Amino acid sequence: MRNYRTMSILTLAIAIGAVCAAAVGIWAPGGEGEFIHESIRGEQIRISGTGLYQHMSWDVAVQGIAQDYVTVFFAVPALLLGLVWTRRGGMVSRLVLTGTLGYFFVTYLFYLCMGMYNYLFLLYVALAGMSFLALLMNLLEFDLHRLQEVIHRGIPVRFPGVFLVINGINIALLWLMAILPPLLDGTVYPEGLDHYTTMIVQGLDLALLLPLSIICGVMLQKKRPLGLLGGAVYLVFLVFLMSALTAKLVGMSIVGAPVMPAIILIPLTLLVDISAAVWLLRGVGRQA
Structure with a gap:
C-alpha cells in the first residue's frame, strides 16, 4: 500500500474516536428517565x-447502545487487525480493511443524520469524514487490471x-412493507416514525x-473488475452491518419491542x- 503511513494514522484515529463514541453511548449517565413526548403529528412517543x-x-x-457494543468489541478490533494484515501485503487483506472502513463510514453517516443532536456531534462529523477519506483512499489503491486478471482465473x-x-431486493421489500401501506391508505406516516423528521435509514x-x-x-x-472490488468490499461491510442489526434486534426483543419479521431475516442474512x-x-x- 503506497499510503500506508497516512492510512495508519487515519485508521488509528478512527479506532480511538469510535471507542470513545461507543463508550459514551453505552455508559454515559444523565437524564431524568423515561417520559412521554407528543410529536408534531400528535403521537404520544x-x-x-x-x-x-x-x-x-x-x-x-x-x-x-446495541450497535455501540458491536462497534467497540467487534468492528474496532477487526479494523486494527485489518490494518496490521494489510501491511503484509495481499489483495484479500486490503479488501477486508476497505469493507471494514465502509462500516464505520455508514455507521457515523447514519449517526449524523438520524441521531438526536448531542455533545458528540463533532466527533461523529470527524469519524464520518475520516472514514470516508480512508475508504476512498483504499478504493483508489486497487489496480483494475490486476482485478481483471484475478476474476478470470476461476473465482x-x-x-x-x-x-x-437477493439481499438488496429482500431489504428493499422489508422497508417498502413499512412505507407503502400508509401511503396507499392515506395515513402517510409509517409506524415507528415517532418524533423523527423522516425515515433516514430506510431512505x-x-x-x-x-x-x-x-x-x-x-x-x-x-466478472467485471469493479464487480469483484465492489462485491468483496460490500460483503465484508455487510458482515459488520448485519451483526449490528442483529444486536439491535436482540436488544429490542429484550425490552419487549416488536421485532418480526426482521428477527428472522437479518440473522439469516448475516x-x-x-x-x-x-x-x-x-x-x-x-x-x-
Whole structure:
C-alpha cells in the first residue's frame, strides 16, 4: 500500500474516536428517565430519557447502545487487525480493511443524520469524514487490471453475486412493507416514525446501499473488475452491518419491542453473508 503511513494514522484515529463514541453511548449517565413526548403529528412517543440517547425514542435508544457494543468489541478490533494484515501485503487483506472502513463510514453517516443532536456531534462529523477519506483512499489503491486478471482465473462468483442481488431486493421489500401501506391508505406516516423528521435509514438504504448491493452483485456475476472490488468490499461491510442489526434486534426483543419479521431475516442474512464473503475471499486469496 503506497499510503500506508497516512492510512495508519487515519485508521488509528478512527479506532480511538469510535471507542470513545461507543463508550459514551453505552455508559454515559444523565437524564431524568423515561417520559412521554407528543410529536408534531400528535403521537404520544415514549422517550428514553437517559444517557447519550436520552432524546431518542426508547426502542431506538436501545438500538444505538446495541450497535455501540458491536462497534467497540467487534468492528474496532477487526479494523486494527485489518490494518496490521494489510501491511503484509495481499489483495484479500486490503479488501477486508476497505469493507471494514465502509462500516464505520455508514455507521457515523447514519449517526449524523438520524441521531438526536448531542455533545458528540463533532466527533461523529470527524469519524464520518475520516472514514470516508480512508475508504476512498483504499478504493483508489486497487489496480483494475490486476482485478481483471484475478476474476478470470476461476473465482467462484455466482453464489456471492446472487446473494448480493437477493439481499438488496429482500431489504428493499422489508422497508417498502413499512412505507407503502400508509401511503396507499392515506395515513402517510409509517409506524415507528415517532418524533423523527423522516425515515433516514430506510431512505439511505433504498437510495444508495441497496441499489449498490444489487449492482455489485450483477457486475460480480458478469466478472467485471469493479464487480469483484465492489462485491468483496460490500460483503465484508455487510458482515459488520448485519451483526449490528442483529444486536439491535436482540436488544429490542429484550425490552419487549416488536421485532418480526426482521428477527428472522437479518440473522439469516448475516449467516449467508459470512458464507458468501469467505467463499469469495478464499477464491481471491488462491488466485491473487
